[in-house]
Amino acid sequence: MEDGFPYLPSGSQIILDRVAQQTVLANIRDQLRVNRKQLVAEVRSYGEHLLEDYLRESGRDLPDVYRKTGDSWTSLIREAGLVDISQAHDVVLASQLNExxxxxxxxxxxxxxxLCVDxxxxxETYTKLVSEDAPPYAELSDREQILARMLFFALWPNGGGHTSYDAGLQFLRSYPLVCAEIRQLAALGVQRSGYAPKGLGLGMQQVPLYSHTTYRREEVLAALGYFGLxxxxxxxxxxxxxxxxxxxAFFVTLEKDEKERAASIMYKDYAMSPEVFHWESQNTTSPESVTGQRYINHKALGSKVLLFTRPRQRDENGMTMPYTCLGQLDYMSHSGSKPVGIVWKLHRAMPADVYVEASAVAH
Structure with missing residues (x-):
């Protein structure tokens, strides 16, 4: 169904619009979904303490394990009695792992x-940062320091009360099961990515973000220097x-929720082609304003523009969706005022599935 029923007999077809398809898929997933108690029992029956092994043996996927914000593989295997204490350095640590x-x-x-590390x-860097022998923050390369800040704010969006990045990362490494889960998710994310990441190009080589990969907002803002302790x-x-x-940085949610958002902020953001995107500024921005001039004349001013999109604010499980980085934009034309409608040219054509979503909202 997700692929459009490719194996139907010749001459027959089933056509569902996007909303109907999502509704049917959600109903199917609900029927196949087990509750927490059943999932713990299933995890126990397979006896696998590694997430990748469990997914392979059970035929389940990450959304079956991470069904809502707050879910974790560690909590599942702990409830199932499968925590691996063989690597514990002493009896005290072994006891802590089970609690x-x-x-x-x-x-x-x-x-x-x-889940969006892909x-x-x-x-590789997140895995390095959560290893027992990770170097201090000051000894990391410039790119590694940026990635360390990305990991830091992904885990503690408000800073977590830590006085330094080193303090936060050392605190993180004091929880070996959390670190093990981060390593497993990082490896799985790369294996399962359906896109080919590519650097952002001229003028942004120092920023470790890639087009056609997915990010939390906190990661993006840490990478671009907006967030900082x-x-x-x-x-x-x-x-x-x-x-x-x-x-x-433009963060665009393609399908606006009219029930949750006032009409005054229902921006007209949509793809005109795989390489052209129409975007509306905030309602207070005019072409003559400082912000408007920065958008229109960004090349002459030496500034960059990046686009990040997601289909919806939340997925079918109610979890916040990450953004796909679509890379750098170049100004093409504009119209109107407060808001300003701007047509942008993408440096790299958006993926086909993103284009389908981004163009559909124009109608």
Missing amino acids: TSELEEDLLRRMTAM DPERA GGKTSHREGVAWCEETKTD
């Missing part, structure tokens, strides 16, 4: 933020001017 604490639970509730550099650690708008990297 949970409020601080560890806070970290485990953020494991769903790791490019090799991020996966002692500075900003929150952002809810659809645009962010990142002074440190001279970059405007």
Whole structure:
């Protein structure tokens, strides 16, 4: 059904619009879904403490394990009595692995933020950062430091009360099961990615973000220098001017929820072709304003523009969806004022499935 019924007999077809398809798929998943108690029993019956092994043996997928915000593989295997204590250094650590604490639970509730790690550099660096012998933050390369900040804010969007990145990462490494889960999700994410990541190109080589990969908003803003300890650690708008990297980041949710959003902020954002995107500014922006001029004249001013899109705010399980990075944009034309409608040219054509979603909302 997800692929459009490719194996129907010749001469027959089933046509479902996007909403109907999503409704039917959601109903099917609901029928196949087990409750928490049943899932724990199933995990116990397979006896696998590694997530990849369980998924392979059971035929289930990550959404079956991470069904809502706060779910984690660690909590499942702990309930199932499958925590591997063979690597524990001593009896005290072995005892801790079989128990949970409020601080560890806070970290485990953020494991769903790791589900979007799908490019090799991020996966490799996150894995390095959660290893027992990880180097101090100051000894990391410039790119690794940026990636360390991305991981930090993915886990603690508000900074977590840590006084430094080193303090936060050392705290993280004191929870070996959390680190093990991050390593497993990073490896699985790269294996399952259906896109080919590509660097952002001229002028942004120093930023470890890739087009056609997925990110949490916190990761993007950390990478672009918008988030930082002692500075900003929150952002809810659809645009962010990142002074440190001279970059405007556009966060677009393609399917606007009219019940949740006032008509005054229902921006007209849609794909005109795989390489052209129509975007509307905030309602306070005019072409003559400082912000409007920065958008229109970004090349002359030496600033960059990046586009990040997602189909909806939440998936069928109610979890916040990550954004797909569509890369750099170049200004083509504009019209109107407050808001300004701007047509942008993408440096790299968007993936076919993203284009289908992004063009459908135009109608």
